[in-house]
Amino acid sequence: MKIGVYVCECGSNIASTVDVEDLVEQAKEFPYVEVSRVYKYVCSDPGQVLIKQDIEEKQLDRIVVAACSPRMHEPTFRAVLEDMGLNPYVLEIVNIREQVSWVHDDKSKGTAKAASLLKGAVLRASLMHPLERKKVGVTHNALVIGGGIAGIQASLDLADMGFDTTLVEKSATIGGKMSQLDKTFPTLDCSQCILSPKMVDVNRHPNIDLLALSEVVEVDGYVGNFKVKIKKNPSYVLADKCTLCDDCVPVCPVIEHDEYNQGFSPRRAIYIPYPQAVPASYLIDPNSCLGIDPLICSKCKDVCGPEAIDFDMKPEIIEKEVGAIIVATGYEPYPIENIGEYGYGTIPDVISGLDFERIVSASGPTDGTIRRPSDGKIPKTVVFVHCAGSRDPSKHLPYCSKVCCMYATKHALQYKHLVHDGTAINFFIDIRTAGKDYEEFYQRAAEEDQVIYIRGKVSEVFQDGDKILVKGADTLTGETVELHADLVVLATGLMPSAGTKEIASLLNLSVGMNGFIREAHPKLKPVDTAISGVFVAGTATGPKDIPDAVSSASGAASRAAGILAQDELEIEGTVAQVDEDLCRGCGLCAEACPYSAIEINAINKYGHALRVAFVNEALCKGCGSCAAACLNGAINQLGYTDSQILALIGALGEE
Amino acid sequence: MSTKKNTELEEFEPNIIGFLCSWCSYAGADLAGTSRIQYPPNVKIIKVMCSGRVNPMYIINAFQQGADGVLVSGCHPGDCHYTHGNYLARRRVATMKKLLEFLGIEPERVRMTWVSAAEGRKYADVVREVTEDIKKLGPMTKIRREKEW
Ligand SMILES: Cc1cc2nc3c(=O)[nH]c(=O)nc-3n(C[C@H](O)[C@H](O)[C@H](O)COP(=O)(O)OP(=O)(O)OC[C@H]3O[C@@H](n4cnc5c(N)ncnc54)[C@H](O)[C@@H]3O)c2cc1C
Ligand code: SF4
Ligand code: SF4
Numbered sequence: 001m002k003i004g005v006y007v008c009e010c011g012s013n014i015a016s017t018v019d020v021e022d023l024v025e026q027a028k029e030f031p032y033v034e035v036s037r038v039y040k041y042v043c044s045d046p047g048q049v050l051i052k053q054d055i056e057e058k059q060l061d062r063i064v065v066a067a068c069s070p071r072m073h074e075p076t077f078r079a080v081l082e083d084m085g086l087n088p089y090v091l092e093i094v095n096i097r098e099q100v101s102w103v104h105d106d107k108s109k110g111t112a113k114a115a116s117l118l119k120g121a122v123l124r125a126s127l128m129h130p131l132e133r134k135k136v137g138v139t140h141n142a143l144v145i146g147g148g149i150a151g152i153q154a155s156l157d158l159a160d161m162g163f164d165t166t167l168v169e170k171s172a173t174i175g176g177k178m179s180q181l182d183k184t185f186p187t188l189d190c191s192q193c194i195l196s197p198k199m200v201d202v203n204r205h206p207n208i209d210l211l212a213l214s215e216v217v218e219v220d221g222y223v224g225n226f227k228v229k230i231k232k233n234p235s236y237v238l239a240d241k242c243t244l245c246d247d248c249v250p251v252c253p254v255i256e257h258d259e260y261n262q263g264f265s266p267r268r269a270i271y272i273p274y275p276q277a278v279p280a281s282y283l284i285d286p287n288s289c290l291g292i293d294p295l296i297c298s299k300c301k302d303v304c305g306p307e308a309i310d311f312d313m314k315p316e317i318i319e320k321e322v323g324a325i326i327v328a329t330g331y332e333p334y335p336i337e338n339i340g341e342y343g344y345g346t347i348p349d350v351i352s353g354l355d356f357e358r359i360v361s362a363s364g365p366t367d368g369t370i371r372r373p374s375d376g377k378i379p380k381t382v383v384f385v386h387c388a389g390s391r392d393p394s395k396h397l398p399y400c401s402k403v404c405c406m407y408a409t410k411h412a413l414q415y416k417h418l419v420h421d422g423t424a425i426n427f428f429i430d431i432r433t434a435g436k437d438y439e440e441f442y443q444r445a446a447e448e449d450q451v452i453y454i455r456g457k458v459s460e461v462f463q464d465g466d467k468i469l470v471k472g473a474d475t476l477t478g479e480t481v482e483l484h485a486d487l488v489v490l491a492t493g494l495m496p497s498a499g500t501k502e503i504a505s506l507l508n509l510s511v512g513m514n515g516f517i518r519e520a521h522p523k524l525k526p527v528d529t530a531i532s533g534v535f536v537a538g539t540a541t542g543p544k545d546i547p548d549a550v551s552s553a554s555g556a557a558s559r560a561a562g563i564l565a566q567d568e569l570e571i572e573g574t575v576a577q578v579d580e581d582l583c584r585g586c587g588l589c590a591e592a593c594p595y596s597a598i599e600i601n602a603i604n605k606y607g608h609a610l611r612v613a614f615v616n617e618a619l620c621k622g623c624g625s626c627a628a629a630c631l632n633g634a635i636n637q638l639g640y641t642d643s644q645i646l647a648l649i650g651a652l653g654e655e
Numbered sequence: 656m657s658t659k660k661n662t663e664l665e666e667f668e669p670n671i672i673g674f675l676c677s678w679c680s681y682a683g684a685d686l687a688g689t690s691r692i693q694y695p696p697n698v699k700i701i702k703v704m705c706s707g708r709v710n711p712m713y714i715i716n717a718f719q720q721g722a723d724g725v726l727v728s729g730c731h732p733g734d735c736h737y738t739h740g741n742y743l744a745r746r747r748v749a750t751m752k753k754l755l756e757f758l759g760i761e762p763e764r765v766r767m768t769w770v771s772a773a774e775g776r777k778y779a780d781v782v783r784e785v786t787e788d789i790k791k792l793g794p795m796t797k798i799r800r801e802k803e804w
Pocket of ligand 2: 583587588629630633
C-alpha cells in the first residue's frame with residue numbers, strides 16, 4: 001500500500017496558524033506514506049496535477065488531503081482519483097481549516113491537533129477499500145395514491161410528461177373534498193367548475209390508468225423498482241356500458257343517506273356519487289343493497305337497458321410495477337362529535353363547515369337556499385365558530401388547521417350574499433389570512449359585507465326553544481357574550497385521513513406527532529419522504545388550501561419524474577454490509593434501520609438453515625445506525641467501518 | 656502522555672474525542688470556522704454520517720485509547736437527516752453512561768448535544784463547556800490501555 005499525503009496552505013488561511021512544513025515532515029513517518037507534500041492551493045488545477053503525477057509515478061493507491069472541510073472539496077478530489085483510475089472512495093480528507101486553523105490561533109496547539117488528525121486519517125486510509133457504486137434499473141411508470149385535487153394534479157403532470165401513471169382512488173369517484181365545496185376562497189369561483197374539467201382530463205388521458213374503488217394492499221421493492229398489489233372492489237355496474245340514464249334509481253327500494261350531501265339528502269343503493277363523478281358510472285353500494293343477489297332483488301338489473309349491471313363482479317387484484325410513488329391520501333375534518341360542548345349531533349342546527357358547503361350549494365340538498373336542518377327555515381342569525389377543535393392542545397387538535405379562518409369567512413360572506421337581511425357573526429381566536437389576496441378577502445367580509453367578528457372563544461352551545469343559545473367571552477372587551485342564533489356552523493380543523501394513516505403504515509413512512517406524513521426535510525424537501533422514490537402531495541403532510549395542495553402535487557410529480565426519467569440509478573457505495581458468519585439473525589439491526597432496509601432471511605450455509613440479516617442496498621442510505629446496534633459486530637458500514645473508526649480513535653487518543 | 660503527568664506543574668489539557676454527525680453538527684463546526692469563532696483545541700472530531708452510527712463500544716474504546724472525555728453531537732430532535740438516528744444515539748449514550756458509572760468512571764465524561772448546521776456559535780460554546788468540565792474532572796486513568804510504543 002502506498003499513501004500520498006497533501007497538506008494545503010490555502011494561501012495563508014491554513015499556513016498562518018498551522019505549521020504545514022512540520023505536518024509534512026511528521027507525515028513522512030506515518031505508516032505506508034510514500035510521499036508527503038505541501039502545496040499552496042491543493043484544490044487548484046496545478047495542485048490536482050501534482051496529485052495525479054504522484055499517483056502515476058509513485059503508484060499511489062490511497063490519498064490523504066489535509067485542507068478545508070470535506071464538505072467543500074471532497075467531490076473535487078474524488079474526481080481526481082477517478083481520473084487516474086483509482087476508486088473514488090480511497091480518499092480521506094482532514095479538515096485543518098474550518099476545524100483547526102480558523103478556530104485556534106495558538107500555532108503550536110493547532111499544529112499538534114492537526115498532526116493528530118492527520119495521523120488518524122493516514123491510519124484510516126490504510127484500512128480503506130475500493131467501494132462499488134452499484135446500479136439499478138428504473139421502471140418508467142408511476143403510482144399515485146389518492147384522487148383528491150392533489151392526486152389529480154400529480155397524475156396529470158406525470159402523464160403529460162409521458163409517464164404511464166396509475167391513479168388509485170379508494171372511493172367511487174376522484175375529486176376528494178374539493179368536489180363537495182361550493183365556492184372557493186378568495187376568488188369565490190365555483191369549486192366543481194374548476195375541478196371537473198381536470199377530472200375529465202384524468203379519465204381521458206391515454207397515460208393514466210384510473211382505478212376507483214381501489215386500495216393498495218401491498219408494496220414491495222425499492223426506488224425505481226416497486227411492485228404494487230392493488231385490490232379493485234366491484235362496483236357491480238360496467239362503467240363502459242352504463243349510459244347514466246338513471247332508470248335504475250327510481251326502482252331501487254333502499255333509501256340511504258347520501259354521503260356527498262353530508263347525509264342531508266337520500267340516495268338509493270344504486271346511485272352515482274354526483275353528476276360529475278369520474279369514472280362516470282352508477283354503482284351499487286353492497287352495504288345497503290338488499291343482497292347483490294337476483295333471487296332477493298333485481299329491480300335495477302331488470303330495468304337497465306344497456307345491461308350494465310353485473311351482480312357477479314368480484315374483487316380483483318391488479319399488479320403493477322412502478323418506479324416512483326406519490327401519496328396524496330388527503331385529510332378528514334376533525335370529528336365534531338368529539339367537541340361535546342358545541343352540541344353537534346344533539347342540536348340539529350349545529351353543523352360542520354363541510355355540511356354548510358352542501359347546504360349553500362346550488363346542487364346541494366336545498367338547491368342553494370340556505371335552510372337549517374331542523375325545520376327548513378331560512379336562518380336570520382348564523383354564528384360561525386372558528387378553531388372548532390383546532391389549537392386546543394389539552395383536548396383536541398393542538399395545531400392550526402390553516403384553512404378554517406378563511407373558509408369560515410367565506411361561509412359568512414356567502415350567507416350574507418344569499419340572506420341580505422341576515423346577521424353573520426364569527427367567533428375567532430386570531431384571524432389567520434396568510435395567503436395571496438386572503439387578507440383583502442377578510443377585510444371585504446368585515447367592511448363591505450358587514451360580517452361581525454368577535455374575538456373570543458365560544459364556551460357552550462344550548463338549544464333554547466327553536467333558537468340556539470351561544471355563550472362565549474369577548475376577549476377584547478372582557479365581557480361575556482350570549483346570543484341567540486338560528487344556525488351554528490363549526491369551522492372544524494383538518495386531520496390526517498384514515499387512508500393516510502393506512503398508507504403510512506403500509507409504506508413504512510414516518511408520521512409526525514399529529515399523524516400527518518413526515519417530509520424528508522420540513523423546509524428543503526417538503527414533498528420527499530424518508531423513503532427514496534416515495535413522494536407526498538397535498539394535505540397528507542398537513543393542512544393546506546387548494547393552491548398549496550396543487551403546488552405540492554406538481555412539486556411531487558417533478559421530483560418523481562427526476563427518478564422516472566433515468567434509465568439507471570446509482571447507489572452510494574457507503575452502504576451497510578453483513579458478515580454472514582458473525583450474524584446471529586437477531587434483527588437488532590433491522591429494528592434500528594430508519595428505512596426498513598434490512599430483512600432477516602434464512603440461508604443455507606454449512607449444511608444448516610441460518611437466519612441472517614440481508615441489506616437491500618437500494619434502500620440503505622448509509623447512516624450506520626445498524627452497525628452501532630449489532631452486538632456481534634456482524635454488520636458494518638462500508639466507508640465507515642469499525643476498524644477505520646477505531647484506528648481514528650487510537651490516533652486521536654494518543655495526544 | 657507527558658503533559659498529563661505534569662498536571663501539578665502546568666494546567667491539565669484534556670484530550671476529548673468528538674463524534675459529530677455529518678449533516679448538522681459537523682456542518683455547525685465548519686460554520687464556527689467560517690465565522691472565525693475561537694475555541695479551545697481540545698476536542699478532535701471524528702465525522703460519522705449519523706450520530707446513530709456511534710457504537711457505544713467507541714466510547715469505551717476512546718477512554719481506553721487515551722481520551723479524557725467524549726462528545727457525541729447530532730441533529731436536533733426531529734431534524735435528523737436519517738429521521739431518528741439521533742434518538743438511537745441519545746438512548747445509547749444514556750445507557751453507556753450508566754455502564755461507565757458502574758465501572759467507576761464519571762458519567763459526565765460523556766456528553767451528548769444537539770448542534771445544527773446553523774449553530775456555529777453553539778458548537779464553540781459546547782467545546783468550551785466540555786473542555787472546562789473535563790478539566791475539572793482531571794485525567795481519565797481508570798481503563799486506559801497501556802501502550803508499548
Ligand atoms: C369546509 C371546508 C372548506 C374549504 N374551502 C376551501 C376553499 O374555499 N379554498 C381552498 O383553497 N381550500 C379550501 N378547503 C381546503 C381543501 O378542501 C383542501 O385543500 C383540498 O381538498 C385538499 O386536497 P387533497 O387532495 O390533499 O385531499 P382530499 O381532498 O382529502 O383527497 C384525498 C383523496 O384520497 C383518497 N384516499 C384516501 N386514502 C386513500 C387510500 N388509502 N387509498 C386510495 N385513496 C385514498 C380519498 O378518498 C380522497 O379522494 C376547505 C376545507 C374544508 C374542510
Ligand atoms: S447483523 Fe447483527 S444485529 Fe443484524 S441480525 Fe445479524 S447479528 Fe443481529
Ligand atoms: S446503514 Fe442505515 S440505512 Fe443502511 S441498513 Fe444500516 S441502518 Fe439502514
